[in-house]
Amino acid sequence: MDEYHLIKQFSKPKEGEYVPVTFIEFKRKLVGWSPELRRSVYIESEEDKAKLKRVREINLMIAINHLSGKTSSIELTDEERAQFEEVYNSFLEKGGQLMYTRKKIGAKTVSFFELKESGRKVSEASGKSLLSERI
Secondary structure, three states: OOOOHHHOOOOOOOOOOOEEEEEEEEEEEEEEEEOOOOEEEOOOOOOHHHHEEEEEEEEEEEEEOOOEEEEEEEEEHHHHHHHHHHHHHHHHHHHHEEEEEEOOOOOOOOEEEEEEOOOOOOOOOOOOOOHHHHO
16 A cells, blocks of 8 residues: 555655544653664653653644544644644634645654635525525
């Protein structure tokens, strides 16, 4: 499957690829690089901290990935979380669909969220009317 990287638990879309998501919650987690596992791991206890490099605190966003239908985890910096919260507030006001992508800014690739507005408009006067009046 060519789009496997979009449906994993930690989906990482390429620039220009979009993943529709539904926000569930944020968690604040400690994460560090494990040289023996050669990947980042979440820190559960203080003794784990000594074995890891580059220990940092991140925002872990739990969301539903609509491409896979499962929950996904997205690690965000404080700046990325602030950008998400702006888009999410707009989503709460206007509705639509939250879209997750990543953009290259300089040498870094950052998580980025956009709001895709729904195509249909809600009628302001949604009262009863005759079919002949609508035509």
